[in-house]
Amino acid sequence: MSEANNKVVLSVKDLEVTFRKGRQRVSAVAGISFDLYEGETLGLVGESGCGKSTTGRALMQIVPSTGGQIFVDGDELTSLNKDEARNLRRKMQMIFQDPISSLNPRRRVKDIVAEPLDCWKLAKGAERDSIVSDLLNKVGIDPAVYGNRYARQFSGGQCQRISIARSLAMRPRLLICDEVVSALDVSIQAQILNLLEDLKKEYGLTMLFIAHDLAVVKNISDRVAVMYLGKLCEIGPSDTLYAKPAHPYTEFLLGAALEADPELEQSSATLGGEPPSPLNPPSGCRFRTRCPFATEKCAAEEPQLRDIGEGHQVACHFPLVGAHQ
Amino acid sequence: MTNNEVVINAAESVVEQPEKKAPIGIFTWICVGWLAINVLVAVLAPLLPIPDPNEMISMPGMGMSFDHLMGTDDLGRDIFGRLAWGSRISLGVGIGSMAIAFGVGGPLGMLAAYRRGKMDVIMSSVMFTFLAFPSIIAIIAVLSFWTPRSLGKIIIVIGISSIPLVYRVMRAAALSAGSKEYVTAARVQGARDRRIIFRELLPNVAPTGLSFLLFGVATVIALEGVLAFLGLSIAPDIAPSWGNMINDARQSLNNVPQNWPLIIFPSAILCLFILALNFVGDRLRSYFDVTEVKL
Amino acid sequence: MSQEINSTNQNPAGDLLVVENLTTTFQTARGALPAVGGVSFRLGANEILGVVGESGSGKTVLSRTIMGLQPRTNVEVGGSVLLDGHQIVGATDEDLRDIWGTKVAMIFQDPMTSLNPVTKIGKQIGESLQVRLGMNKAEAKARVIELLTLVGIPSPEERYDAYPTQLSGGMRQRVMIAIALACNPTLLLADEPTTGLDVTIQAQILNLLDELQLKMKMSVILVTHDLGVVATRTDRIIVMYAGRIVEMGTTKEVFRNHKMPYTRALLESTPRVSNPSHTRLQTIPGRPPNLLKLTEGCAFAPRCSRATEKCSQERPTLEPTGVDGHYFACWNPLEDQAAPVSIQTGTIKEIGEDNVRG
Structure with a gap:
């Protein structure tokens, strides 16, 4: 844990998001809690449908949360009225997965980056221009040459750079990155990851990095949280969690990650089956239907996140030994 | 690698990608020119040395000559003069009624698409109910009773009856633009609804709107022709329109078959004008289509 | 180009697929776009060949051309694709229908x-x-x-x-x-078969393909951008850049002893689970080239740290290293590398064994 200190920037308590699907209720996020400390990057991994993106969107109030609390620097977001919430959200910014679609193709790059400044009427004229130029320089796009181009003229990697510049215009405390590199080629992905690391240092950002790619998440995160079917399975410092996973799901996930090295022996244990439908989640531990170690206790009783040392928490009745303890 | 290096690398990486669209093409320019001439003539008719459309200035049924470019009709009125003045009515109906339809239907459609929810449900059910009713019958019914017919009345009737159609097209366009991530991104930045509608949605809906506007004008001009044919447009002796000229010609052609310029010229002008509108509308749509720009 | 690759249509080695100097050029409004610019390789029976490259490298167009799946208009296909004695290039729809399904079949990304x-x-x-x-x-x-x-x-x-x-x-x-x-089919073309699937599902599908390849005795061409997939599932790989093969060889050899700087750059810019967090990734400056504006030289030269003047003037040909059919196209190849790129062999497995239930 490099620059993280003990000041909590974001605190999530029992966050729930439930969608209505016809008459049924889909609980996409089923009560998750975590803290984000100043200057750290928390990676949120899981497979599609586990609720990781919904979590990010609920934090930004793009989708309404149906339960729980979100504290940003101590202020509770969900209890505020519309204007107060809008104000508080200035401290948070989000970057999206699809770089092309997150920029309006018919607007100029300069105006896109200046959008937050214009919304909040923070800067005008020369001051606005200089802020925009500075931001574009920071993300590696020459404002003099490309500032007046339309967003549609840029490639995916460049669009993601522009999105990053836009998200930094408000000098946010917290940056939520939702699968920001998954649409990019490997070489471009590396550029963006390095850029995010540099900007995080420079702007003193706290980041929530949501992704499905385990290697990417490990690379950028100080701590990692693993989600399965709307619940947190495990949360801990990246290197510890990857080296000694305590939750069986985490271990299967890591085993399925393919390393770009033909001489590395790959884990032969693959996880069978597919995640159950969130419409009808299993009782007790949600992973028990695919877990080779599940017992009756797992069906009867829902495991709660508990500390197993070194800031490592796991929600499993029978955590893998070898991790700690 | 320091941040500076990243900047340099990225700057190198930006490959020149100036906008390269297929050229507009000479044919499109000819169409645009033709439309422009018509509009100019319509606007400037009172100032141009164009013969009075209602004055019987010469012998009836004269052929084409220098004095009468397209000859005269069976009452001795100058056909060219009548066509030029008639464009004021035809274009007036087309543009005026579309102005009403877009002025009302456009904002409503976009608002419904952006807000969704109850507002959308209520507005859309009303609009779609009207759409289900054949508007041509409504137009005919209203115009048969609302006499004396004037340019203003025709514009209002056609304009109002076109609102649901414009609403539907603009709502659909706004729905697809509104589902894009950039709208979410704008909300996250703290943009309020009005800003999102004007800055994010409108520029992306405008090309669809513009090309539909041209199709609409073309359709309404043809519709005016149909109404004139049914005798439901402005009376030809008050003011000529392309439509009622064709209707007039049809009747007189029965008596004097050699009087063909009477029907050929208004028909040709009407036809060419509508064709040009449709062609330009289609070309505009593909010209503004962002997805076609990229390979 | 080497003798072996350049050899005639005769097929002494009993190769299932012989691709020679294959080109696929699209006619676009902005000019001719050489998506595949002269590709030659052979594929043996029961072999799994990986084709890797970033977007625009021509890997997907290559696989579709081998399949004979190209539109009839605005595209020009040159060279030869000989599949078990059947010529695919220039084949009529009827000919192709005879081959599709029984000789060659394809699975797509989506x-x-x-x-x-x-x-x-x-x-x-x-x-x-x-x-x-x-x-x-x-x-x-x-x-x-x-x-x-x-x-x-x-x-x-x-x-x-x-x-x-x-x-x-x-x-x-x-x-x-x-x-x-x-x-x-005797040949299965899999174009990004697991892209978009979750890792655990990806593992299931890849295992299934492995198993079926053995059971049905077919050859597989696995087209992907994912180095993890090719590293673990292929016998041989082809690395493509700007529509050409830049390196080709057995998977182990290419991963360990790559000669082409692009291959190394690709490997080093890939984040790895086995590396500690906050490991600085190596980046390749710039972007893949615009295929409409390819020059005479090596297409990677503008992004390459080893590029010399020769690289921008003359295109390197595929040359053998002499090891296991390993070929590369580079004027300034990398020296032999003693150690494999990743040292932390077996990390995951060890943990697996450590995990005893308690």
């Missing part, structure tokens, strides 16, 4: 768009059985259920009547595989 959403999956799989193999309805149904079982779909009798939308992404990909394998 199973949802390649499956017909309004037709039951049983029918979609059985279609070719009835048309191609002349089976009657009952025979076809029996074989479909056999195939569904083969690709690991649970309760195949019930799934026979399911529509594609009722299946998950992983299950749909299994259905695609069943369709591809219905007529026992």
Whole structure:
């Protein structure tokens, strides 16, 4: 844990998001809690449908949360009225997965980056221009040459750079990155990851990095949280969690990650089956239907996140030994 | 690698990608020119040395000559003069009624698409109910009773009856633009609804709107022709329109078959004008289509 | 170009697929776009060949050209693709129909768009059985259920009547595989078969492909951008850049002893689970080239740290290293590397063994 200190920037308590699907209720996020400390990057991994993106969107109030609390620097977001919430959200910014679609193709790059400044009427004229130029320089796009181009003229990697510049215009405390590199080629992905690391240092950002790619998440995160079917399975410092996973799901996930090295022996244990439908989640531990170690206790009783040392928490009745303890 | 290096690398990486669209093409320019001439003539008719459309200035049924470019009709009125003045009515109906339809239907459609929810449900059910009713019958019914017919009345009737159609097209366009991530991104930045509608949605809906506007004008001009044919447009002796000229010609052609310029010229002008509108509308749509720009 | 690659159409080695100087050029409004610019390689029986590259490298166009799946207009295909004695380039639709399914079959990245959403999956799989193999309805149904079982779909009798939308992404990909394998092809082209699937599902599908490759004795061309997939699932790989092969060889050899700076750059910019967090990634400056503006030189030269003047003037040809059919196209190749790129061998496995239930 490099620059993280003990000041909590974001605190999530029992966050729930439930969608209505016809008459049924889909609980996409089923009560998750975590803290984000100043200057750290928390990676949120899981497979599609586990609720990781919904979590990010609920934090930004793009989708309404149906339960729980979100504290940003101590202020509770969900209890505020519309204007107060809008104000508080200035401290948070989000970057999206699809770089092309997150920029309006018919607007100029300069105006896109200046959008937050214009919304909040923070800067005008020369001051606005200089802020925009500075931001574009920071993300590696020459404002003099490309500032007046339309967003549609840029490639995916460049669009993601522009999105990053836009998200930094408000000098946010917290940056939520939702699968920001998954649409990019490997070489471009590396550029963006390095850029995010540099900007995080420079702007003193706290980041929530949501992704499905385990290697990417490990690379950028100080701590990692693993989600399965709307619940947190495990949360801990990246290197510890990857080296000694305590939750069986985490271990299967890591085993399925393919390393770009033909001489590395790959884990032969693959996880069978597919995640159950969130419409009808299993009782007790949600992973028990695919877990080779599940017992009756797992069906009867829902495991709660508990500390197993070194800031490592796991929600499993029978955590893998070898991790700690 | 320091941040500076990243900047340099990225700057190198930006490959020149100036906008390269297929050229507009000479044919499109000819169409645009033709439309422009018509509009100019319509606007400037009172100032141009164009013969009075209602004055019987010469012998009836004269052929084409220098004095009468397209000859005269069976009452001795100058056909060219009548066509030029008639464009004021035809274009007036087309543009005026579309102005009403877009002025009302456009904002409503976009608002419904952006807000969704109850507002959308209520507005859309009303609009779609009207759409289900054949508007041509409504137009005919209203115009048969609302006499004396004037340019203003025709514009209002056609304009109002076109609102649901414009609403539907603009709502659909706004729905697809509104589902894009950039709208979410704008909300996250703290943009309020009005800003999102004007800055994010409108520029992306405008090309669809513009090309539909041209199709609409073309359709309404043809519709005016149909109404004139049914005798439901402005009376030809008050003011000529392309439509009622064709209707007039049809009747007189029965008596004097050699009087063909009477029907050929208004028909040709009407036809060419509508064709040009449709062609330009289609070309505009593909010209503004962002997805076609990229390979 | 080497003697071996340049050899004639005769097929002494008994190779299943011989691709020679294959070019695919699209005619666009902005000029000719050489998506595949002269590719030659051979594929033996029972071999799994990986084709890797970033977007725009021509890997997908290559696989579609090998399949004979190109539109008839605005595209020019040159060179030769000899599949088990059948020439694909210039083949008529009838010729291709004879080959498709029985000789070569393809699975695509997005199973949802390649499956017909309004037709039951049983029918979609059985279609070719009835048309191609002349089976009657009952025979076809029996074989479909056999195939569904083969690709690991649970309760195949019930799934026979399911529509594609009722299946998950992983299950749909299994259905695609069943369709591809219905007529026992000798070559399977898999174009990004696991992109978009979750890692655990990806592992299932890749294991399934491995298993079926052995069982059905077919050759597989695995086209992907994912170095992890090629590293673990292929015998040989081809690295493509700007429509050409820049390196080719056995997977181990290419990963360990790559000669082409692009291959190394690709490997070093890939984040690895085994590296500690906050490991600085190596980046390749710039972007893939614009195929409309390719120069005479090496296409990678503008991004290459080892580039010399020669690189921008003359295009390097594929040269053998002398080891295991390893070829590379570079004027300034990398020296031999003693150690493999990743040192932390077996990390995951060790943990697996450590994990005793408590």
